[in-house]
Every structure is written in C-alpha cells, then in structure tokens.
Amino acid sequence: MASQPEYVYIHKAGYRGRLGGAAVGINRYGLRGSEFDLEKAEGAVRLLIIGDSVVFGWGVDDFTREFFRALSPLVDSKTLQ
Numbered sequence: 001m002a003s004q005p006e007y008v009y010i011h012k013a014g015y016r017g018r019l020g021g022a023a024v025g026i027n028r029y030g031l032r033g034s035e036f037d038l039e040k041a042e043g044a045v046r047l048l049i050i051g052d053s054v055v056f057g058w059g060v061d062d063f064t065r066e067f068f069r070a071l072s073p074l075v076d077s078k079t080l081q
Contacts, residue, residue, distance in 0.1 A: 020059040032056060 015026040027035045040046060049055055 022057075022059050023061045025062050032062075 011026045011030040011032065013026060013028050013030045015024065017024060024032065025034075026032055036046075
C-alpha cells in the first residue's frame with residue numbers, strides 16, 4: 001500500500017506480499033486479484049466490485065477471497081472473467 005494525502009491507502013500496482021496477516025496480490029491495474037487483459041473476450045462478462053476493507057478482503061488470503069464467485073450463478077460462469 002502506498003500512503004496518499006487524500007486517501008488512507010492506494011493499491012500499489014504489482015504488489016505481492018502479506019498485509020494484515022494475509023497473502024495479498026495487487027494486479028498491474030491496482031486491483032486486488034488476478035491479471036487480466038484490458039480487451040475483453042467476446043461474450044465475456046466482467047464484474048467490478050468496489051467497496052471498503054470488507055470487499056477488499058482484509059486479512060483474507062488471495063486463494064480464499066474470491067467471494068465474487070458467489071455471484072456466478074447470476075451469469076453464465078463460463079463467460080465470467
């Protein structure tokens with residue numbers, strides 16, 4: 001995390017390490033999660049979930065945090081990126 005005067009924290013793109021006791025990965029776009037291409041595959045569905053430390057998954061390892069997968073029944077999971 002990078003300290004910012006206007007914000008408490010800004011995600012540092014490409015960060016890999018431990019934060020709050022959990023393994024954390026920030027992708028090249030500054031978002032927590034896997035890398036992805038900006039160009040979306042035809043027919044793919046993307047979800048951007050914005051929120052606080054709960055949505056970030058504070059204290060939760062990357063490998064267990066993908067709660068957004070619980071939303072996959074709402075869309076065809078084969079198209080979810």
